[in-house]
Amino acid sequence: MNDNRPIGVFDSGVGGLTVAKEIKRLLPNENIIYFGDTKHLPYGDKSKETITKFCKKITKFLVKEDCKAIVIACNTATANSLEEIKEAAGDVLVIDVISPVAKKVAYELNQNIGVIATKATVNSHAYKNCIRKHNRHLKVIEMATPLLVPIIEEGFRNTSISKSTIETYLAHKKFENIDTIILGCTHYPLIEKEVQAAFQGRVKVIDSPLIVVNELIHQMQKNNLMGFTEEPNYHFYFSDYTENFAKLAKQFFGKSITLELKRL
Ligand code: DGL
Numbered sequence: 586m587n588d589n590r591p592i593g594v595f596d597s598g599v600g601g602l603t604v605a606k607e608i609k610r611l612l613p614n615e616n617i618i619y620f621g622d623t624k625h626l627p628y629g630d631k632s633k634e635t636i637t638k639f640c641k642k643i644t645k646f647l648v649k650e651d652c653k654a655i656v657i658a659c660n661t662a663t664a665n666s667l668e669e670i671k672e673a674a675g676d677v678l679v680i681d682v683i684s685p686v687a688k689k690v691a692y693e694l695n696q697n698i699g700v701i702a703t704k705a706t707v708n709s710h711a712y713k714n715c716i717r718k719h720n721r722h723l724k725v726i727e728m729a730t731p732l733l734v735p736i737i738e739e740g741f742r743n744t745s746i747s748k749s750t751i752e753t754y755l756a757h758k759k760f761e762n763i764d765t766i767i768l769g770c771t772h773y774p775l776i777e778k779e780v781q782a783a784f785q786g787r788v789k790v791i792d793s794p795l796i797v798v799n800e801l802i803h804q805m806q807k808n809n810l811m812g813f814t815e816e817p818n819y820h821f822y823f824s825d826y827t828e829n830f831a832k833l834a835k836q837f838f839g840k841s842i843t844l845e846l847k848r849l
Contacts, residue, residue, distance in 0.1 A: 589812040591616035591820070592801075593652030593677075595643045597628040598738050599833045600772030601658030604682065606837045607794035608656070611802065614813045617820070618650050619834070624824035624848070627734045628661040629703025629770070636705060637666040642849045644673040646822075653810050654678040656801060660769050661703045664711035678804055683711050685800035686767060686793045691719030695765040697726070699788070701754065701780075702769030704729040712769055726763060730754045730770075737772045740829045747779055755783045765789045822847040 592612070594605045598621050605619050620643050622628075628636050640662045647655050655674055657663050662670065663681040671679050690698060700712045707729040716725050732750050741747050760766075766788050768774055774794060781790055805811050819842045821834045831844055 587813045588653055588810050589616065589814050590651050590653040591618045591818070593618050593620070593647030593650065593655040594658045595620040595622070595640075595647065595655070595662075596659040596771055597622045597626040597639075597661070598734075598772070598827070599775070599830050600734070600737070600770060601656075602833055602837055603771050603774040604656060604658035604794045604797055607798045608801065609819070609838065611798050614815070614817060616812070616814055616818045618647060618652060619819070619821045620647065620847070621821065621823040621830055623827050623830055626738060627703065627731075628659065629705050629729075629731060629734055631705065633665045633705070633709075636662060637669045640666045640670050641673045644670050646847075646849055648674060648677055652677060653812075654680065654801065654805060656680045656682075656797070658682060658771050658797075660711075660771060661705045664702075664706040664709040678808055678810065680797065680801045680804060682771060682793060682797050683715055683769075685796050686791060687712060687715035688719055689796050690765065690767065690791060691716050691723060695723065695789070697724045697763045697765070699760050699763035699766045700725060700727045700769045701730045701733075701766065701773065702727065703734065704731050706769055712767060726759050727769075728754065728757065728759065733776065734770065734772050737775050738827070738829055740832075742776055743779065747776060748783075751776065751779050752783050755780065763788055765791060767791045768793055819843070820845065824848055 707727045713725040
């Protein structure tokens with residue numbers, strides 16, 4: 586039997602759209618509810634307590650909307666509030682963006698792994714801890730790159746501003762010998778090409794959204810949660826209107842989506 590309840594996805598802003606887009610691509614017959622907490626963006630500079638407070642509210646909202654699974658499409662939320670989110674979700678399946686990626690990277694041909702992420706993710710060492718839990722021989726070098734989220738949210742991708750910021754961060758000496766890079770923030774796939782260009786093909790960039798959605802599919806199959814809706818519904822909630830959010834949501838999901846302001 587099909588379970589046609591929606592999959593809930595959330596992030597502080599547009600970043601989680603990179604994961605939602607991959608869900609739509611690989612699960613084209615599933616309904617999706619997305620929550621972008623644009624009012625409280627960025628999460629990456631906030632304290633664990635504050636991030637957890639926002640995430641719990643959003644999770645409870647998605648549970649109330651009858652979501653069958655919740656994807657935390659935010660590394661900062663995962664790194665700081667995973668247990669609290671799971672608790673707020675109750676019986677609802679929760680998929681995070683760090684553990685599937687860490688596991689995959691730990692068992693592949695990578696030795697020196699660089700991670701770029703928000704300050705709150707880097708300070709938690711979630712990637713280093715999670716990767717080294719699987720393979721203690723790997724070197725994991727984490728770097729906070731806090732200017733990237735505002736650049737992306739303000740629509741400055743593919744400009745001289747994004748180019749010089751990315752190049753300055755990635756030229757850091759501690760990334761000299763990395764063979765792999767994890768984009769440890771769901772906003773960063775939006776600048777993946779620019780990251781690749783900065784490394785001139787020298788470093789493998791991990792496709793996190795694909796890994797995360799494969800894990801979602803695996804868990805949904807295991808828990809009998811697969812649905813089939815001929816014409817699925819894509820409902821986007823945001824806590825504050827931003828031009829960029831509406832533009833990107835439409836660009837990724839088409840014009841017929843529902844966009845709704847929702848203050849929690
Ligand atoms: N996209 C988020 C992440 O993956 C958070 C960005 C932010 O709000 O600072 O960490």
